Amino acid sequence: MKKKGFLIDMDGVIYKGKTAIPGAVEFINRLKNEGIPFLFLTNNSQRTSRDVCYKLRNLGFNVEVEDIFTCAMATARYLAMIKPNGTAFVIGEGGLLNELHNNGYSIVDDNPDYVVIGEGRTIMLEAVDKAVNMVMNGAKLIATNLDPNCPTDGGKYRAGCGAFVAMIEFATGRTAFSLGKPSPVMMRMARKQLKLTTDETIMIGDTMETDILGAGNMGFTTILTLTGVMQRERLNDYGYSPDFIIDSIEDLLQDELFHQVIEVVPC
Numbered sequence: 001m002k003k004k005g006f007l008i009d010m011d012g013v014i015y016k017g018k019t020a021i022p023g024a025v026e027f028i029n030r031l032k033n034e035g036i037p038f039l040f041l042t043n044n045s046q047r048t049s050r051d052v053c054y055k056l057r058n059l060g061f062n063v064e065v066e067d068i069f070t071c072a073m074a075t076a077r078y079l080a081m082i083k084p085n086g087t088a089f090v091i092g093e094g095g096l097l098n099e100l101h102n103n104g105y106s107i108v109d110d111n112p113d114y115v116v117i118g119e120g121r122t123i124m125l126e127a128v129d130k131a132v133n134m135v136m137n138g139a140k141l142i143a144t145n146l147d148p149n150c151p152t153d154g155g156k157y158r159a160g161c162g163a164f165v166a167m168i169e170f171a172t173g174r175t176a177f178s179l180g181k182p183s184p185v186m187m188r189m190a191r192k193q194l195k196l197t198t199d200e201t202i203m204i205g206d207t208m209e210t211d212i213l214g215a216g217n218m219g220f221t222t223i224l225t226l227t228g229v230m231q232r233e234r235l236n237d238y239g240y241s242p243d244f245i246i247d248s249i250e251d252l253l254q255d256e257l258f259h260q261v262i263e264v265v266p267c
Contacts (some may be wrong), residue, residue: 004202004262005037005194007187007215010052011044011151012206012228013249020059021227023250028061030253036262037194038067043180043210045072045096045118045144045161069190071144071180072096072118076103077189078179079142083113088142089134091127091164092118096144111137117165117176118144121158128167135172141165145180147210151229181205182214191218202261204249206230212242223261225249 008014014024031038040063042052049068056063072092076099079086085104089112090097096118097107115131135141146162165176179185191201201220205211206228215222224242226232227249235241244261252258 003036003196004200005196006031006039007190007194007201007203007220008038008040009181009203009205009207009211009228010040010042010056013204013225014040014056014061015059016227018059020061021249023248023253025060025062027249027252028063030258032062037196039069039190039194040067041069041181041186041190041211043071043145043147043161044150045070045075045180046093046120047095048098049073049095051095069186069193070095070099071186072099074183074186074189075116075118075142075144075179076100076105078185079114079116080104086113088112088114088116089131089139090116090118091120091123091131092116092144093120112139114142115139115168116142116144117161117168119150119161120164123164128164131168132171135168135174141168141172141174141176143176143178143180145210146176146178147180181210182217184214184218187214187218187220191220204252208235208238208240208242213240216240216242221261223252 014021049065052068053065072095080103087106087108090107115134143165144161147160148162149157150160152158198219203215203220204223206225212222212224222242223244225246
């Protein structure tokens, strides 16, 4: 049997807010004990991979920094590949800035090669106006992701990266290129980091529009968990389906289901 590996979304899959979802710690421990490769994927560009790792460890997960892959990492690596040692005007926070610096990019306030938009809790309209003018003057518009909103503690939401990107797109008439899920760029980078082939890759997520769509388009095996934003009664609204639907990641601790998942080969 071929080896298999997992790409795993985080919020709504292995934790909600500040609490680990039951069975999630045990599932990750099982992967580690059985030598099954895995990588956590997140469309949140605010925190560095080290910050994310710290949070997961505090929740009880036995993980390393190398187990985290963020949309900020995908964005920075892509830009460094397309235009090495370029410049960027950034609306975002530490995770995105850190990755751009790590990949040889300079952060500038004038005449950038790219305007890069990520999450931010203190985004000012002055920065948005600067971004609009830079894009109008020729800078290329890049989004770390197009999520319209982000869940916060207490069941509330805040505007996501996609909301700010849409504002700049509308003002400039330009369309952003997004690197986060469901982008094939991020999905392919993550798969390659695990050194897996398409039919060896399994995606666990809670969002149809990002996790399941992106992974499904890549030909990965897809598992939708219902502990996050998706409800079972809404599945008929979509023209595509996950390969597996589980109530919780805890279900994958059952040997029968676990082996069924890792042995399936997608068409």
